[in-house]
Amino acid sequence: MYAQLVETGAQRVRGTDELEGQERVFQERIDAGVKIEPKDWMPEGYRKTLVRQISQHAHSEIVGQLPEGNWITRAPTLKRKAILLAKVQDEAGHGLYLYSAAETLGVSRDALIAQLHAGKAKYSSIFNYPTLTWADIGAIGWLVDGSAIINQIPLCRCSYGPYARAMVRVCKEESFHQRQGYDLLLALCNGTPEQKAMAQDALNRWWWPALMMFGPSDADSVNSAQSTQWGIKLFSNDALRQKMVDQTVPQAEYLGLTIPDPDLKWNEERGHYDFGAIDWDEFFNVIKGNGPCNRERLATRVQAYEDGEWFREGLNAHADKQAARGAAAA
Amino acid sequence: MKKEWPLWEIFIRSQHGLAHKHVGSLHAPDAEMAVNNARDVYTRRNEGVSIWVVRSADIVASSPDDKEPLFEPSNSKVYRHPTFFPMPEAVKHI
Numbered sequence: 001m002y003a004q005l006v007e008t009g010a011q012r013v014r015g016t017d018e019l020e021g022q023e024r025v026f027q028e029r030i031d032a033g034v035k036i037e038p039k040d041w042m043p044e045g046y047r048k049t050l051v052r053q054i055s056q057h058a059h060s061e062i063v064g065q066l067p068e069g070n071w072i073t074r075a076p077t078l079k080r081k082a083i084l085l086a087k088v089q090d091e092a093g094h095g096l097y098l099y100s101a102a103e104t105l106g107v108s109r110d111a112l113i114a115q116l117h118a119g120k121a122k123y124s125s126i127f128n129y130p131t132l133t134w135a136d137i138g139a140i141g142w143l144v145d146g147s148a149i150i151n152q153i154p155l156c157r158c159s160y161g162p163y164a165r166a167m168v169r170v171c172k173e174e175s176f177h178q179r180q181g182y183d184l185l186l187a188l189c190n191g192t193p194e195q196k197a198m199a200q201d202a203l204n205r206w207w208w209p210a211l212m213m214f215g216p217s218d219a220d221s222v223n224s225a226q227s228t229q230w231g232i233k234l235f236s237n238d239a240l241r242q243k244m245v246d247q248t249v250p251q252a253e254y255l256g257l258t259i260p261d262p263d264l265k266w267n268e269e270r271g272h273y274d275f276g277a278i279d280w281d282e283f284f285n286v287i288k289g290n291g292p293c294n295r296e297r298l299a300t301r302v303q304a305y306e307d308g309e310w311f312r313e314g315l316n317a318h319a320d321k322q323a324a325r326g327a328a329a330a
Numbered sequence: 331m332k333k334e335w336p337l338w339e340i341f342i343r344s345q346h347g348l349a350h351k352h353v354g355s356l357h358a359p360d361a362e363m364a365v366n367n368a369r370d371v372y373t374r375r376n377e378g379v380s381i382w383v384v385r386s387a388d389i390v391a392s393s394p395d396d397k398e399p400l401f402e403p404s405n406s407k408v409y410r411h412p413t414f415f416p417m418p419e420a421v422k423h424i
């Protein structure tokens with residue numbers, strides 16, 4: 001997802017009855033569905049895990065602007081351009097909500113951004129794929145934001161108050177993202193054969209990376225078990241992925257597009273779609289920094305930050321001057 | 331940037347005559363930029379007609395440890411709620 005393979009530091013998950021003192025009180029609050037707030041006592045592992053998870057999520061929102069931002073100047077109509085601008089601007093907002101939530105845990109946004117720019121922080125694998133055609137912008141909204149919604153809706157109920165509240169804001173805005181993508185693809189699929197072929201090509205390239213967003217099966221993962229006990233992970237990777245497949249297949253059918261998976265078929269008994277094996281080597285390769293666009297994404301991000309330096313300096317100088325004037329007048 | 335920008339808490343009043351409500355926080359070098367940034371970050375969909383920004387450092391908050399002494403006393407005072415007083419059926423408009 002927007003945060004993948006989040007480390008918790010746990011070797012083994014201890015049940016509530018095995019815990020003592022403050023840690024027990026803390027776990028009982030979580031078990032009772034009471035939100036944890038910034039000034040409350042929390043185990044160091046919980047704090048660190050949340051910093052990792054929320055900052056990765058924030059980085060994903062920010063880096064996630066790049067593949068789409070790439071098409072703003074080339075949108076086919078003024079209307080589509082305005083819509084895409086608004087969508088990309090929303091993602092900047094999502095990043096900011098999330099950095100704010102992370103900061104309540106005692107890290108600074110500047111430090112988190114420095115980690116990202118130094119290549120020491122993770123962000124979602126999905127944003128390391130290129131946007132080759134206009135149809136990719138549709139595929140991202142439909143599949144990537146669609147998957148993000150499936151992941152983020154449960155997080156609105158997660159145990160950490162500031163993260164849950166940030167997710168509520170994000171989810172309110174996310175539905176527009178998915179719909180504008182689907183709407184864009186509908187237009188292409190109702191257009192010329194070339195346009196429809198472009199939509200099919202985008203689906204072919206984005207389908208598997210979108211399924212990989214949910215991360216490998218975590219049925220046996222200690223980290224996931226710990227995050228589940230802490231109430232910061234509410235469904236398994238496989239359950240969320242299945243939900244994505246089940247809801248997306250009929251949407252693809254409506255578009256008249258074919259999902260690039262020969263093993264995809266409805267399983268009457270399970271009441272779900274079966275689907276083919278995912279190439280996890282590709283996923284780990286992208287995570288390690290060797291995806292098609294990892295280097296380019298990071299370089300673009302750093303460049304944007306450096307290009308803004310003169311402006312930030314100007315704002316600082318103005319603020320200092322105003323403060324000095326205020327002090328002189330007082 | 332050498333200097334870290336201070337954190338501001340943002341309060342927005344919506345159209346419907348309600349009080350300003352805390353919506354989140356952001357960094358800005360001064361109050362004026364905090365208002366500008368709050369416009370972009372928190373009112374992209376007509377969420378408000380008025381913005382307050384307050385330096386986070388200027389907010390004094392109660393501590394979680396004081397929860398009991400602060401809020402416990404009101405728990406036992408159920409007579410502060412109108413439902414504490416059952417009214418006879420025959421009595422109207424009360």
Ligand SMILES: [Fe+2]
Pocket residue numbers: 061090091094148170
């Ligand atoms: Fe987002």
Ligand SMILES: [Fe+2]
Pocket residue numbers: 091145148174177
């Ligand atoms: Fe989005």
